[in-house]
Amino acid sequence: MNAKKQIVDFVVGRNIPLGENFVQLHLYSPDGLPETKPGQFVQIQIPSSIHGWLRIPISIHDADTGKGELKLLVQKVGEGSRWIASCKEGEKLNLILPLGKGFSWPEISLRHEMEDPRHANDRALLVGGGCGLAPLYYLARCLKADGMPFDILVGARSKDRLVLANELAQLGPTGICTEDGSVGIKGLVTDHPLWKGVAYSHVYTCGPTPMMKAVAVEAKKLGARCEVSLENTMACGLGACLCCVTPSAQGHNVCVCTEGPVFDAEELGW
Amino acid sequence: MNLTTNIGNLELKNPVLTASGTFGYGVEFADFVDLDGLGGFIVKGTTAHAREGNPYPRMAETPLGMLNAVGLQNKGVDYFIEHIIPMIGQRRGRKPDFPARLIVNVSGSTVEEYVEVAQKLAACPEVDAIEVNISCPNVKQGGMAFGTDPKMAAQVTAAVRAVYPRCMIVKLSPNVTDIVSMALAVEEAGADSVSLINTLLGMAVDVDKRKPVLSTITGGLSGPCVKPVALRMVWQVAKKVKVPVIGIGGICSARDALEFLMVGASAIEIGSANFVDPAVTRKVVEGIEAYCLREGIADIREIIGII
Numbered sequence: 001m002n003a004k005k006q007i008v009d010f011v012v013g014r015n016i017p018l019g020e021n022f023v024q025l026h027l028y029s030p031d032g033l034p035e036t037k038p039g040q041f042v043q044i045q046i047p048s049s050i051h052g053w054l055r056i057p058i059s060i061h062d063a064d065t066g067k068g069e070l071k072l073l074v075q076k077v078g079e080g081s082r083w084i085a086s087c088k089e090g091e092k093l094n095l096i097l098p099l100g101k102g103f104s105w106p107e108i109s110l111r112h113e114m115e116d117p118r119h120a121n122d123r124a125l126l127v128g129g130g131c132g133l134a135p136l137y138y139l140a141r142c143l144k145a146d147g148m149p150f151d152i153l154v155g156a157r158s159k160d161r162l163v164l165a166n167e168l169a170q171l172g173p174t175g176i177c178t179e180d181g182s183v184g185i186k187g188l189v190t191d192h193p194l195w196k197g198v199a200y201s202h203v204y205t206c207g208p209t210p211m212m213k214a215v216a217v218e219a220k221k222l223g224a225r226c227e228v229s230l231e232n233t234m235a236c237g238l239g240a241c242l243c244c245v246t247p248s249a250q251g252h253n254v255c256v257c258t259e260g261p262v263f264d265a266e267e268l269g270w
Numbered sequence: 271m272n273l274t275t276n277i278g279n280l281e282l283k284n285p286v287l288t289a290s291g292t293f294g295y296g297v298e299f300a301d302f303v304d305l306d307g308l309g310g311f312i313v314k315g316t317t318a319h320a321r322e323g324n325p326y327p328r329m330a331e332t333p334l335g336m337l338n339a340v341g342l343q344n345k346g347v348d349y350f351i352e353h354i355i356p357m358i359g360q361r362r363g364r365k366p367d368f369p370a371r372l373i374v375n376v377s378g379s380t381v382e383e384y385v386e387v388a389q390k391l392a393a394c395p396e397v398d399a400i401e402v403n404i405s406c407p408n409v410k411q412g413g414m415a416f417g418t419d420p421k422m423a424a425q426v427t428a429a430v431r432a433v434y435p436r437c438m439i440v441k442l443s444p445n446v447t448d449i450v451s452m453a454l455a456v457e458e459a460g461a462d463s464v465s466l467i468n469t470l471l472g473m474a475v476d477v478d479k480r481k482p483v484l485s486t487i488t489g490g491l492s493g494p495c496v497k498p499v500a501l502r503m504v505w506q507v508a509k510k511v512k513v514p515v516i517g518i519g520g521i522c523s524a525r526d527a528l529e530f531l532m533v534g535a536s537a538i539e540i541g542s543a544n545f546v547d548p549a550v551t552r553k554v555v556e557g558i559e560a561y562c563l564r565e566g567i568a569d570i571r572e573i574i575g576i577i
Contacts, residue, residue, distance in 0.1 A: 240294035
């Protein structure tokens with residue numbers, strides 16, 4: 001059962017620019033915040049204007065429920081996200097959270113279960129690019145806290161487009177792929193030698209859809225459980241408007257905002 | 271202060287309803303709004319059989335509004351009766367003295383389909399009223415076709431009237447030259463009330479992809495940008511029909527709601543604003559109360575249709 005959804009006013013604690021296209025927002029709420037899970041998202045209110053009116057969905061980059069702290073990675077895409085990215089310390093943001101279903105927890109997440117020989121070789125791979133790395137950072141932090149072993153793969157077009165790579169490297173072994181080879185392995189994330197060397201049991205991915213589809217194919221070859229996090233355009237975020245649907249493997253339209261945004265790749269009809 | 275208002279023989283505790291398709295089955299909003307604090311809630315368009323709706327993308331944001339092309343995705347009336355009515359009942363919890371009315375939006379592609387859905391809902395005591403949707407712009411057959419020809423509109427209305435004994439609202443399309451003639455036609459055919467407006471047919475283009483944003487090319491426009499058009503149509507219709515009118519179109523605040531009441535709406539529906547503020551319906555009820563208190567209005571009926 002997910003935590004009750006709330007409308008909460010947050011205060012911007014810090015706004016840290018990450019390259020030209022991203023900012024990391026550190027938010028806090030004096031009233032505390034509900035329990036959140038990696039992969040869940042928030043809906044941020046923006047000032048009504050001719051450029052935008054609906055809330056902007058952004059995935060949770062990190063959260064500390066006890067301290068009432070929340071981090072978001074904001075990519076400057078349209079007018080709404082640019083406004084959010086321009087918020088300064090002390091300014092208020094109105095959020096609805098927590099929304100959607102997050103990444104499922106590996107069955108072997110607790111250290112004592114790792115000693116069970118059936119799970120002795122289990123290892124997760126987290127693969128992402130761009131703002132898709134935001135929820136994977138939160139996931140990596142939680143997996144690390146639970147003692148689940150994992151590797152991280154970060155993809156980008158070029159070195160200057162890389163985001164969060166250093167932060168992720170502090171959580172676990174992190175491989176980098178760039179399309180132009182300006183840093184790390186030259187090529188796509190699916191070209192990385194890690195895929196050949198390690199028999200991953202779980203693969204988690206968030207980023208551009210073509211990347212996630214390719215990752216799901218590689219994961220299937222390994223027999224790994226693969227979870228993907230979708231970013232469909234949405235209006236309500238509550239499962240009411242049915243605008244954000246994606247076809248399931250059975251051909252039914254399912255709501256990304258409430259059935260997802262994280263899906264088992266096998267459940268999707270993409 | 272008395273905020274009660276009547277839609278035909280159905281009494282509402284206040285004039286605030288939710289527009290079909292923007293409030294799910296109500297339960298999606300139960301974390302934010304006490305459902306029984308509303309006059310009623312109108313749940314999603316329900317058809318005789320399950321519908322998958324249109325392909326993604328189904329939504330485009332537009333200046334102070336949005337286009338949608340959902341296409342009546344729903345699991346069909348039998349599923350609604352078997353699974354969703356009990357689920358709504360559970361989320362409402364304790365039985366209040368004056369519950370919000372549960373109103374079901376009835377949609378179809380043929381007269382027979384409207385009749386089948388209405389007949390099945392007539393057997394459900396939990397359903398206080400139906401809103402017959404003859405105005406959905408997002409389905410290929412039926413829907414808006416019934417809502418743009420007064421003869422066809424009257425035909426659907428009369429057929430549903432014959433099988434549905436309780437309160438029947440007919441939801442009108444603004445995509446017509448003369449909405450008054452549509453309203454008069456369905457009133458004559460037995461509607462207890464008319465609600466208007468459904469969405470305005472619109473379109474958006476992605477210039478980078480050089481393609482329409484919506485998979486269906488066109489879709490229905492809603493949001494604050496349609497309010498002046500909606501208000502004008504409600505005013506025109508309320509002047510001509512005898513049945514109560516329900517005003518819909520871009521309502522985001524109590525002041526917006528009051529505008530509709532003053533031009534003749536006996537109740538209002540809040541639509542896309544639910545997406546921006548899931549608690550907006552409660553705030554509109556509170557805002558109307560505060561306005562009446564401040565203006566010394568003892569009964570909301572004092573201001574209905576004063577323009």
